[in-house]
Amino acid sequence: MNREQIMRLRGLLRKESLQIVRDPSSIAIAFVMPVVLLLIFGYGVSLDAKRVPLALVIEQPNDDTASFAAGFFQSPYFVPVRFATVQEADAAMETRLVDGIVWLRSDFSRQMLSEGNAPIGLIVNGVDANNARLIEGYLQQVWADWLAKFAATQGLSLKIPVQVDVRVWFNPAVMSKDFLVPGLIAVIMTLTGALLTAMVVAREWERGTMEALLVTPAGIYEIILSKLLPYFVLGMGGMLLSVAMAVWLFEVPLRGSLWLLLASSSAFLLCALGMGLLISTVSKNQFVAGEIAILVTYLPAFILSGFVFDIRSMPAAVRLITHIVAARYFVTILQSVFLAGNVWPVVLPNILGLVFLAAIFLGLAYRSARKSLE
Amino acid sequence: MDAESKISPADSRKYTEAALTLESVSKGFRAGGRTAQALERVSLAVKRGIVTGLIGPDGAGKTTLMRLVAGLLAPDEGKIVVLGIDALSQPQHVQSIIGYMPQRFGLYEDLSVQENLDLYADLHAVAPVDRSSRYSDLMRMTGLTPFTTRLAGRLSGGMKQKLGLACALVGSPPLLLLDEPTVGVDPVSRRELWAIIHRLVEERGATVLLSTAYLDEAERCTEVILMHSGKLLGQDDPAAFTRRIAGRTFQIFAPGISKRVLQERVSQAAGVLDAIIQGSRVRVVTEQPVAPTAAALTTDNWEVTITPVAPRFEDSFVSLLKGAGHFAQASPIRAANASPGASAATAADVIVVRNLSRRFGEFYAVRDVSFTVRRGEIFGLLGANGAGKSTTFRMLCGLLPASEGTLQVAGLDLRHAAAQARGHVGYMAQKFSLYGDLSVLQNLCFFSSAYGLKARHQRERLDWALDEFELRPFADATSRDLPLGFKQRLALAVALMHEPDILFLDEPTSGVDPLGRREFWRRINALAQSGITVMVTTHFMEEAEYCDRLVIMAQGRILAEGTSEEMRARFRSDTLPNPTMEDAFVALITGVENRQAGAAA
Numbered sequence: 001m002n003r004e005q006i007m008r009l010r011g012l013l014r015k016e017s018l019q020i021v022r023d024p025s026s027i028a029i030a031f032v033m034p035v036v037l038l039l040i041f042g043y044g045v046s047l048d049a050k051r052v053p054l055a056l057v058i059e060q061p062n063d064d065t066a067s068f069a070a071g072f073f074q075s076p077y078f079v080p081v082r083f084a085t086v087q088e089a090d091a092a093m094e095t096r097l098v099d100g101i102v103w104l105r106s107d108f109s110r111q112m113l114s115e116g117n118a119p120i121g122l123i124v125n126g127v128d129a130n131n132a133r134l135i136e137g138y139l140q141q142v143w144a145d146w147l148a149k150f151a152a153t154q155g156l157s158l159k160i161p162v163q164v165d166v167r168v169w170f171n172p173a174v175m176s177k178d179f180l181v182p183g184l185i186a187v188i189m190t191l192t193g194a195l196l197t198a199m200v201v202a203r204e205w206e207r208g209t210m211e212a213l214l215v216t217p218a219g220i221y222e223i224i225l226s227k228l229l230p231y232f233v234l235g236m237g238g239m240l241l242s243v244a245m246a247v248w249l250f251e252v253p254l255r256g257s258l259w260l261l262l263a264s265s266s267a268f269l270l271c272a273l274g275m276g277l278l279i280s281t282v283s284k285n286q287f288v289a290g291e292i293a294i295l296v297t298y299l300p301a302f303i304l305s306g307f308v309f310d311i312r313s314m315p316a317a318v319r320l321i322t323h324i325v326a327a328r329y330f331v332t333i334l335q336s337v338f339l340a341g342n343v344w345p346v347v348l349p350n351i352l353g354l355v356f357l358a359a360i361f362l363g364l365a366y367r368s369a370r371k372s373l374e
Numbered sequence: 375m376d377a378e379s380k381i382s383p384a385d386s387r388k389y390t391e392a393a394l395t396l397e398s399v400s401k402g403f404r405a406g407g408r409t410a411q412a413l414e415r416v417s418l419a420v421k422r423g424i425v426t427g428l429i430g431p432d433g434a435g436k437t438t439l440m441r442l443v444a445g446l447l448a449p450d451e452g453k454i455v456v457l458g459i460d461a462l463s464q465p466q467h468v469q470s471i472i473g474y475m476p477q478r479f480g481l482y483e484d485l486s487v488q489e490n491l492d493l494y495a496d497l498h499a500v501a502p503v504d505r506s507s508r509y510s511d512l513m514r515m516t517g518l519t520p521f522t523t524r525l526a527g528r529l530s531g532g533m534k535q536k537l538g539l540a541c542a543l544v545g546s547p548p549l550l551l552l553d554e555p556t557v558g559v560d561p562v563s564r565r566e567l568w569a570i571i572h573r574l575v576e577e578r579g580a581t582v583l584l585s586t587a588y589l590d591e592a593e594r595c596t597e598v599i600l601m602h603s604g605k606l607l608g609q610d611d612p613a614a615f616t617r618r619i620a621g622r623t624f625q626i627f628a629p630g631i632s633k634r635v636l637q638e639r640v641s642q643a644a645g646v647l648d649a650i651i652q653g654s655r656v657r658v659v660t661e662q663p664v665a666p667t668a669a670a671l672t673t674d675n676w677e678v679t680i681t682p683v684a685p686r687f688e689d690s691f692v693s694l695l696k697g698a699g700h701f702a703q704a705s706p707i708r709a710a711n712a713s714p715g716a717s718a719a720t721a722a723d724v725i726v727v728r729n730l731s732r733r734f735g736e737f738y739a740v741r742d743v744s745f746t747v748r749r750g751e752i753f754g755l756l757g758a759n760g761a762g763k764s765t766t767f768r769m770l771c772g773l774l775p776a777s778e779g780t781l782q783v784a785g786l787d788l789r790h791a792a793a794q795a796r797g798h799v800g801y802m803a804q805k806f807s808l809y810g811d812l813s814v815l816q817n818l819c820f821f822s823s824a825y826g827l828k829a830r831h832q833r834e835r836l837d838w839a840l841d842e843f844e845l846r847p848f849a850d851a852t853s854r855d856l857p858l859g860f861k862q863r864l865a866l867a868v869a870l871m872h873e874p875d876i877l878f879l880d881e882p883t884s885g886v887d888p889l890g891r892r893e894f895w896r897r898i899n900a901l902a903q904s905g906i907t908v909m910v911t912t913h914f915m916e917e918a919e920y921c922d923r924l925v926i927m928a929q930g931r932i933l934a935e936g937t938s939e940e941m942r943a944r945f946r947s948d949t950l951p952n953p954t955m956e957d958a959f960v961a962l963i964t965g966v967e968n969r970q971a972g973a974a975a
Contacts, residue, residue, distance in 0.1 A: 004499035011496020015482060015489070022484040212480025212541075215444045216497040217470035 008218050012226030019200075020230060029195050030234040034242045037188045042181055042250050052135055055089035055098040056080045060106040067150070068104070071142050078138070086121075093125060100124045100135045181252045182334035183307035185242045186268070186327045190301040192238050193272020194279065194293040196231040201280030202289035210284075220369050224362070228273055235269045236262075246338070256337035260347065264333045267354035271326035272297065274361030281368040301327035329353040393549050393581040394420040394443060399452030401438055412438040414604045415452070420583055420597075425575055427595030427612075428585040429691075431887030433858065434601040436585035437477065440553045443583070444474050457549055470498075473547035477554050479538030483527030487518055487537055490526055491544060498545030512540040515570055531759055532563025539570065550574070552584040556591065560758030560928075561915065561956050562963050568594050589888065590916070590956070592687040600691065602887070607694055615690040621663035622647075622693075623685045626656045628676045634899040636672075641896070643671045648692045650892065651899075652919045653939040659689045688916075692888055724749050724876055724907045725770065730779035732765050739765040741930040743779075747909060747923075749875075752902050754924030755911040756959070762930035763911040764804070767880050770909070771801050784876060797825070800869035800877045804884065806861050810854030814845050814864055817853055818871065825872035839867040843897075859890035866897065877901065879910040883917065895920050915955040926962055933962045 020026050056072065058065045072080040081098060083089040089101045103121035105111075111119035122139055124132040204210040213223060243261065246252045254261070275297050283289040303309060304318070305327035311319060322328045329350040336346045399416050402409040413435045420426045428436050441447045442454055445465025454461040456468045474480075481490055491512070495505055513519040516536035521529065526537060535555055542550060552571075556564045568591075574580050584595070592598045592612045600607040600615070608615070628636050637656045641649035645666060648659040660666055668678040725747035732740040740762040747753040755763045768774040769781060772792030781788040784798040808817050818839050822832050840846040843863045848856065853864060862882065869877060879898070883891045891914075898920070902908050910921065918924050918938045925935045934941055938955055945953045945961045953961075 007496050007499050011493050014496075015485060015493045018489060019482065019484055207483065208476050208478035209480050209482055211441075211446065211476040212474065213497070214446055215469050215472070215474035215476075216494070217466070217499065218497050219466065 004217070005219075005222065008216075009222050009226060012218065012222060013229060016226055016230040020234065026196060026200060026231070026234060029192055029199070030231075030238040031241060033195075034185075034188045034192055034238045035245065037191075038181070038184060038242055038245055041184050041188075042177070042245075050077055051079050052077060052100065052131070053098040054078045054080045054135075055083050055092055055101040057083050057086050057089050057101060057103045058108075059104060060108070062109060064109045064150075065104050068108075068146050071146050072102070075138070075142065090123075093123065096125070098125075099131065100139075102139065177250055178252050178339060179335065180307075181246045181250045182338040183305070183331045185239070185246060186305060186330040186334050187298065187301045187307055188242065189235070189239055189265070189268065189330070190272050190275075190327045191293065191298040193231075193235050193269050194276040194297040195290060196235060197227055197273045197276030198279040198283075198289040198293045199276075199286050200231065201227060201277060202284055202286045205280070205284030206286055220366060224277065224366060224369065227277065228270075228362075231273055232266075232269055235273065236265065239265045239269065252338055254338055255341040256347075257342055260342055261334075261337050264330065264337070264347065264351050264354065267351055267358060268326060268330040268333075270358035271354055271361055274358055274365055275326070277365035278361055278368070281365060300325045304328065305331045307331045323353075324357065326354060326357050329357075391422070392419040393422045393457060394583065395453075395455045396439075396443075397453040399439075399442060399449045399454060401435075401442060401447065401449050411604050413442070413449075416601075416604075416606050417452075418599055418606060418609055420581065420599075422581050423575065423579050424596035425571060425582045425584060425594070426597045426599060427592055428583060428599045428601065429587075429589060429592050429595075430585075430601035430607075431587055431890075433603060433887075435604040436587075436601060437553055439601075440474075440551055440583075440585060443468075444472065444551055445469055471547060471549070473542035473545060473550040475538045475542040475550075475552045475555060477557070479534050479555075480541065481526045481534060481538055484525060486523050486525050487529070488522040490537060490541055494541040494544045500545060508544065508546070512543060515573065516540050517566070530563075531559050532566070535559055535563065535567060536570070539567070543574070546578075547580070549581045549583070552582065554585050554587065556586055556588060560761075560963065561960050562967075563758075564591075565960060589688040589691055590686070590954075598687075600694070602695060607691075612687055615694075616685040616687060619659060619685045619690050619693055621682070622660045623683050623689055624658045624660070624665060625652065625681045625683045626658055626671065626678060627654065627681075628672075628678045631676055632903075634903055636676075637899065638896070638903075639672045639674070645670065647696050648689065648892070650895075650919070653937070653942070657683065657689075659685075659693055688888060692892075695887075695889055722749050723747070724751075724784060725753075725909065726780070726782040727766075727770070728780045730766070730769065730781060731777050732762075732769060732774065733777040738930050740769070743925075743927075743930075743932050745925055745932070745935060747907060749907055750902055750905045751922045752898065752908045752910065752920060754918055754921035755909070755927060756913070756915070756918050756924050756955075757911075757927035758913055761927040763927055764880060765930075766927075767878060767909075767911060771799060771878060772796055797872070798875050800872070800874035802865050802869040802877070802879045802882055804880045806865035808853045808861060808865055808868065811852065813850050813852055814856070815840075815849040817864060817868060821868040822871040827872060835871050835873075839871060843867045858886055859893070862886055862890065862894060863897075866894070870901075874906070876907045876909070879908065881911055881913070883912065883914065891917075915959055918955045926959060928963055928966065933966060 054072065056069055058069065069080070072078050080102075081092070083092065083101075086101070086103055089098070089103070092098045093101060101121070101123040103123070105119055105121065108119045120143065122136065124135050126132045201210070204213070243254070243258075247254050276293065279289055279292050279296070283292055300321075301307070304311070304314075304322045304325045306322070307327070311322050311328065314322070333347050333350045333354075336343045340346075396416055396418050399413055400411070401413040402411045404410075416435070416439065428439065430436055438447065442449055443456055443461060445456075445461045445468045448462060457471060459467050459471075461468050482493070485493065488509075491509060495508075500508065510519075513522065516539065518533065518536060518540065521533065526534060529537060539552070539555065542552070556567060559567070571582055571584070572594075575582060592600075592615070595612060597609065598612045598615065599609045626636065626640060633651050633654050633656060637649050637651050640646060640656050640658060643666070645661050646658055647661055648657075650657050658666065665680055665682065668676070668680065671678060671680075723746045725745075727746070728744050730740060730743045731738060743762075743766060745753075755766060757763050765774065769776050769788070770783060772783075772788050772795055775789070783795045786795040786798075788795055809820065812820065815836070818836055819832075822835055827835055840849060843866065845860070845864060845867065848860060853861065856864065866882075877898075883894055886894065895917075898908055898910075902922075910917075912918070918941075921938065923935070923937055924941075926933045926941070934944075941958045941962075942953050942955060945958045947953075950957060
C-alpha cells in the first residue's frame with residue numbers, strides 16, 4: 001500500500017467510525033439485536049417437555065393406583081388432570097386440553113406384576129412428534145421407577161428383564177438449552193453480520209453518497225475494506241456479548257478454548273459480512289436489503305444449519321444445499337467448542353469450510369460492486 | 375500507457391484541445407424485457423476553461439451522460455475521452471482527476487461540514503500541508519466558514535449544495551461535473567451558486583460541465599448543449615439559440631378579454647408556434663419573423679395590441695422541438711368539466727384561510743398564513759422546497775390538522791367536516807400517486823370507486839376521462855410504463871373523476887418537459903374557464919404567470935400576495951426595467967433576510 005492508499009483508507013475508516021457512533025442503527029444491529037434474540041429464543045424455545053397436561057383415568061381406584069398416580073403429581077414434567085372415563089379424556093384430548101391420556105384399567109393391581117398384558121394404556125397426541133416421544137419416554141421412566149419402588153417395599157422380585165440405564169454424553173443433564181444456545185448464537189450472528197454490511201451499503205446508495213464515493217480515486221477494494229473492518233470489529237463485539245450471555249446467563253459450559261472460539265467466529269463473521277456486501281450489490285434500498293438478508297441468510301441458517309433439524313435426516317438435494325449455508329459449519333463448531341471442547345477433527349474442516357465460503361462471498365461482492373450502477 | 379495506445383497521434387491533439395469528447399455514444403437500460411434508450415449516438419466536445427450547460431427536461435439523458443463521463447457507466451457503443459484519457463478503459467484514472475457532484479450532493483449527513491471536507495480531502499489524497507489554505511479558500515468561496523462544525527444534515531438545501539460543491543472541489547480538479555446542482559433549491563441560493571461557478575472558471579481556469587432542467591439557466595452558460603429524449607438537439611452559444619428566433623417573439627394584449635380566452639384563441643391561429651400567458655398578456659412565438667396581424671390572430675374583432683419582445687432561451691427550445699416534429703398541434707380543449715355546481719359567475723370565496731399555523735415540536739412549518747381564493751380562480755403558492763407549501767396543502771386537503779387558525783373549503787370547516795370537504799376537492803399529489811402496476815383504465819376505475827362513483831355514472835365518467843385526456847389508446851397500458859406527460863394527464867383525470875369544484879395541484883409539472891407543461895396548463899386554463907377553482911403549488915417561477923393571484927412563501931410565512939404583474943412591478947427599477955418573476959422573488963427574499971440581519975444587529 002502506498003501513501004495515498006493509506007490516506008484514503010484512513011479517511012474512509014474515520015468516516016465509518018463517526019457514522020457508527022452518531023447513527024445508533026448499526027450499534028443496535030450489532031449489540032441490541034443479539035441480546036434480544038438470545039433472550040427470546042434462549043428462554044422461549046426449549047425442546048424439553050415440561051408441565052405437559054396429562055389426563056389420568058383410573059377405572060378402579062385403590063391403594064396401588066393412588067400410589068402410582070402420586071408419581072405424576074410430583075413430577076415436574078406433568079400436570080395431571082383426573083377424568084372418570086376414557087371417553088371424557090378423549091374429548092379433552094381432541095380439544096387439546098391435554099396432550100396425553102394415562103389409562104389405568106380396572107385390573108391394574110392384578111396385572112401389574114405379571115408379564116404380557118399391559119395394565120396401563122397410554123395415548124399420546126402425536127401431532128408434535130417430538131413432544132410425543134418425550135412423553136412416552138418419561139412415562140416409561142415413571143412406570144419403571146414406581147415398579148422398582150413397589151417391588152422393593154413388597155419384597156418381591158421384579159420380572160422386568162432389562163433395567164434401562166441411560167447415559168447421555170456431552171450434555172449430561174439432557175438440557176436442550178445447552179445444545180440450543182450455541183446454535184442460536186450462530187443463527188443470530190448470521191443475521192447480524194449480513195444486516196450490518198447490507199444496510200450500511202444500501203444506506204449509502206439511498207442517500208446518493210455511494211455515487212460520489214465511486215467517482216473518487218478510491219478503488220473498489222478500498223471501499224469494501226472500509227466497510228469490512230469497522231463492522232468486523234462491531235460484529236465481534238456482538239459475538240463476545242453473546243458468548244458472555246451464553247456462559248453467565250444461560251450457564252452453558254464452555255469446554256473448549258476461547259481463542260479457538262474467537263478464531264472460528266472471525267472466519268464466520270467474514271462470511272456473514274460478505275453475504276451482506278453481496279446483498280447490497282443486488283439491492284440499493286435499506287428496506288429491501290433487510291428483507292433479503294432475513295430471507296437468504298437468517299432463514300436458511302435457522303432451518304438448514306442443523307441447529308434444530310438434523311441435517312442427516314434431510315433429503316439428499318437439501319443436504320447438498322446446506323453446504324453453502326455458512327451457519328452449518330459454525331453451528332457444528334460452536335456446539336463442539338462449547339459442549340465437547342477443542343475437538344480438532346470436527347473443528348478444523350468446518351473452519352476451512354468457513355474460510356472457503358468467506359473467500360467466495362467477498363470475491364463475488366468485489367466483482368459485482370463495479371457493475372452496480374447499471 | 376493503455377489510453378495512448380488507443381488514441382492515434384492525429385487524434386490526440388483533438389482530444390487534448392477539448393476537455394471532453396464524446397463520439398457517437400449510445401447507452402440503453404434494460405428493464406422488464408424492454409430497452410430504454412437513454413442516449414442515442416451523441417457526439418459532442420466540451421471546450422476547456424468555460425461553463426458548458428447540459429440542458430434538457432427530465433429523461434433527456436443528462437444524468438446518464440454525466441455518469442458515462444465520470445466512468446460510472448460504460449457506453450454500449452462510442453468513445454469518451456476525458457482530459458485526454460479514455461474513460462472506457464481507464465475509469466479510475468479519470469476519476470482521480472475530475473471533480474463530480476451527484477444529484478443529491480454526495481454528503482454524509484451525520485458528519486460535520488469539516489468532517490465531510492476531511493473525508494474528500496483524504497480520498498483525493500490532498501497533502502496535509504496544502505489543506506488548511508485550501509479549506510479556508512473553499513469555505514470563504516462558499517460562505518460556509520461559520521458553519522464548519524455543523525452537521526451536514528442540519529444545513530439548509532442551499533448550504534448543502536455549496537458544501538457538495540466544496541467537496542467536489544477539494545482536489546482542485548481541472549474538470550468539474552455537476553449533475554443538476556440547482557434542482558429544488560431556492561432562487562437566491564441558485565444565484566449564489568452560479569456566482570461561485572463563474573468565479574471558479576475565471577480565477578482558476580477550470581472547466582465546468584453542468585446539467586440542469588431549468589431552461590432559464592441556459593443564459594448563464596458560455597455554451598449550451600441542448601438535449602431531448604436521449605438525442606442532441608444542438609450545441610452553441612446560448613445567444614445563438616435565441617438569435618435564431620429573433621423577430622419572432624411578441625406580446626399580445628387585448629383589453630377586456632380574459633387572458634385565458636385570448637391564449638386559447640391565439641394558440642390556434644395559423645403561423646403561431648407557441649403561446650403562453652405572461653401576466654395579463656400572451657407571449658407568442660411565430661413561425662416567420664413577421665409580426666402577426668390582429669386579424670390573423672383572432673376572428674373576433676378584438677382590440678389587440680402586438681408588441682415585439684426579446685426572445686428567451688425557452689422560446690428557442692420550444693420552437694426547436696416543435697420544428698423537429700416532436701409535437702403535434704393540440705386539438706382545442708372542449709369545455710373540460712361540465713360540472714353543474716360550478717359556475718364562473720359567482721365570485722364567492724371558495725377557500726378561506728385565517729391565521730393558519732402548523733407546528734412540529736418547536737418548529738413552525740407554516741406560520742400565521744391567511745388568504746382567500748375565489749371561485750374559478752387559479753391561485754398559486756410559490757416558494758422553494760421547505761417554504762411550507764406542501765404543509766399548507768395537506769392542511770387544506772384535511773390530511774393534516776392545523777395547530778392554530780381556521781380553514782374553510784367550499785364553505786365547510788375542515789376541523790369538523792374534513793371528509794365532507796374532501797368530496798368537493800380533487801387532489802393531484804406530487805409524483806402523481808398512481809398505482810404503477812395497474813393499467814390506465816384500472817387506475818381510473820379504482821379512484822372513481824374510491825370517490826363513490828357507481829354503475830352508469832361511473833361508466834360515463836370513465837368514457838369522459840379516456841376521451842377528454844386522449845388516453846383511450848393507452849387504456850390497457852401499465853401506468854408505470856407511460857411517459858411522464860401521460861402519467862400527469864392520467865393523474866389529472868383521476869383527480870377530476872368525481873367532478874370536484876376545487877382542484878388542488880401539488881407541484882404538478884415537476885420534471886415534465888416544456889411542451890408537456892404547456893399542454894397541462896392549457897387544460898388547467900380550460901378547467902378554470904368552466905368555473906373550477908384551482909390551487910397550485912410550484913417552484914417554477916415562470917408558472918406564476920398562469921395564476922390569477924398568488925402568494926410567495928418562505929420559511930413558512932407569506933412574503934407577498936397579488937398578481938404576478940403587481941409583484942414584478944414592485945421591483946421595477948432603472949437597472950432592472952423588466953424584472954422577471956424570479957427577480958421579484960429574489961428581491962423579496964433578500965429583503966426579508968436583510969431585515970432579519972438588521973433586527974439581529
